[in-house]
Amino acid sequence: MAGQENIINRLTLDRLMQYYHWITENLDPKTEATVSSSQLAKQLTLDDSQIRKDLAVIGVKGQRHVGFDIQEVIVSIRQLLGLSKSHPAVVLGAGRLGGAISSYNGFVSYGLNIVALFDNDPAKIGLMIGGHVVQPLDHLESVIKQSNVLLGILAVPDHAAQESADRVVAAGIRVIWNFSPAHLRLPEDIFVRHERLFVALAQLFYHLNRIDIPNG
Amino acid sequence: MAGQENIINRLTLDRLMQYYHWITENLDPKTEATVSSSQLAKQLTLDDSQIRKDLAVIGVKGQRHVGFDIQEVIVSIRQLLGLSKSHPAVVLGAGRLGGAISSYNGFVSYGLNIVALFDNDPAKIGLMIGGHVVQPLDHLESVIKQSNVLLGILAVPDHAAQESADRVVAAGIRVIWNFSPAHLRLPEDIFVRHERLFVALAQLFYHLNRIDIPNG
DNA sequence: TAGATTGTTAATCGATTAACAATC
DNA sequence: TAGATTGTTAATCGATTAACAATC
Numbered sequence: 001m002a003g004q005e006n007i008i009n010r011l012t013l014d015r016l017m018q019y020y021h022w023i024t025e026n027l028d029p030k031t032e033a034t035v036s037s038s039q040l041a042k043q044l045t046l047d048d049s050q051i052r053k054d055l056a057v058i059g060v061k062g063q064r065h066v067g068f069d070i071q072e073v074i075v076s077i078r079q080l081l082g083l084s085k086s087h088p089a090v091v092l093g094a095g096r097l098g099g100a101i102s103s104y105n106g107f108v109s110y111g112l113n114i115v116a117l118f119d120n121d122p123a124k125i126g127l128m129i130g131g132h133v134v135q136p137l138d139h140l141e142s143v144i145k146q147s148n149v150l151l152g153i154l155a156v157p158d159h160a161a162q163e164s165a166d167r168v169v170a171a172g173i174r175v176i177w178n179f180s181p182a183h184l185r186l187p188e189d190i191f192v193r194h195e196r197l198f199v200a201l202a203q204l205f206y207h208l209n210r211i212d213i214p215n216g
Numbered sequence: 217m218a219g220q221e222n223i224i225n226r227l228t229l230d231r232l233m234q235y236y237h238w239i240t241e242n243l244d245p246k247t248e249a250t251v252s253s254s255q256l257a258k259q260l261t262l263d264d265s266q267i268r269k270d271l272a273v274i275g276v277k278g279q280r281h282v283g284f285d286i287q288e289v290i291v292s293i294r295q296l297l298g299l300s301k302s303h304p305a306v307v308l309g310a311g312r313l314g315g316a317i318s319s320y321n322g323f324v325s326y327g328l329n330i331v332a333l334f335d336n337d338p339a340k341i342g343l344m345i346g347g348h349v350v351q352p353l354d355h356l357e358s359v360i361k362q363s364n365v366l367l368g369i370l371a372v373p374d375h376a377a378q379e380s381a382d383r384v385v386a387a388g389i390r391v392i393w394n395f396s397p398a399h400l401r402l403p404e405d406i407f408v409r410h411e412r413l414f415v416a417l418a419q420l421f422y423h424l425n426r427i428d429i430p431n432g
Numbered sequence: 433t434a435g436a437t438t439g440t441t442a443a444t445c446g447a448t449t450a451a452c453a454a455t456c
Numbered sequence: 457t458a459g460a461t462t463g464t465t466a467a468t469c470g471a472t473t474a475a476c477a478a479t480c
Binding site for chain 2: 008010014016017018021022025043044045081082083087095096099103104107110112130150151158174175177181191193195196198199200201202203204205206207208209211
């Protein structure tokens with residue numbers, strides 16, 4: 001009874017992040033105190049029941065006739081995800097994508113803290129990218145240990161992905177954000193989120209092809 | 217009966233793209249002629265029925281006792297998505313992310329053809345990024361018309377996203393790949409794929425927090 | 433008060449997985 | 457042939473949406 005723990009699923013977590021983002025970007029707690037599920041639903045093109053359910057999952061209670069307290073929603077999501085904490089991470093691959101990830105302020109504002117950026121290309125080592133000096137991969141293990149890093153971000157080429165993943169896991173990484181197209185094979189207890197940007201092309205091209213021939 | 221058209225859904229399209237990628241990266245049609253659904257399923261951690269169903273959707277027939285002809289699978293997916301065609305696209309936003317998208321060879325190899333990269337920052341205009349000269353937004357409409365561009369890629373800051381989207385749509389864009397966190401409001405007939413990278417942080421942090429306190 | 437909104441259950445929808453006959 | 461594999465239907469699972477009593 002006590003150890004019963006509900007793992008919140010991916011879709012719910014993604015939506016909660018969207019709620020948080022929209023509220024903090026668009027509502028001013030000084031002028032508005034509450035937000036209703038139908039208001040949020042309209043803005044994000046979602047069903048209002050969905051929003052009430054998601055908020056119920058994390059224990060946020062609304063007030064009938066009024067809506068949800070903005071501050072309570074913000075604080076609850078922030079606590080659930082630890083958005084006020086600093087989450088140290090390492091980035092592997094100092095190409096354009098790795099550089100973009102390392103220097104994107106949108107991530108920083110949520111608490112992502114890139115502590116180091118690695119590459120094995122001697123030409124890149126020593127370069128300054130988004131406030132980070134590119135370091136050789138030799139330093140990987142010591143940096144991970146020293147900063148207690150648990151999150152690894154892979155922005156390496158396809159062929160280097162599995163090897164990079166194995167190496168960061170061996171060094172103590174427990175969560176991986178994989179931007180490479182490769183399907184990684186890792187121990188069960190390592191959590192991996194695949195970004196797989198290239199698969200989007202399937203949907204984009206499919207829709208483009210259907211537009212090209214509008215004589216149906 | 218004739219006009220009956222099955223729209224293939226997002227999940228199926230994404231998986232087909234994964235099949236295509238894995239097969240072309242890992243199998244050599246010279247040495248192996250077929251691949252079985254269970255083989256693919258094992259490699260991609262999917263259910264084998266799923267794969268047979270997806271291939272049935274696009275009309276690929278396997279051979280009982282043997283599997284699916286690799287060439288047939290490749291050709292069918294390539295034709296469905298038009299992976300051999302060139303798909304012209306414009307990128308808005310020449311920051312690090314826009315630059316990464318514009319210069320990523322993985323996309324080019326599938327037929328994505330970035331014809332222009334735009335920014336409104338005078339300091340960036342004229343710069344060469346991944347083989348593209350950064351152009352001022354003034355050129356947007358003429359480039360879209362001249363090259364018959366139907367695909368727009370948004371890599372602009374949150375606050376500029378809606379305005380950028382409206383502008384490319386007005387110029388003739390029909391499909392949008394949105395990398396900004398903003399929720400875009402656009403006409404029904406415009407297809408939008410949201411990438412929303414920041415929502416991934418919710419899941420990553422949630423899992424990190426659960427690791428931090430392993431005394432459950 | 434009347435109207436608006438939550439909280440929650442039930443209904444629906446859709447996607448995934450299991451199962452197995454067909455068959456090479 | 458026996459074993460392997462497809463093709464497809466049925467079963468299951470899970471997520472979304474509808475509905476509405478509770479109520480401020």
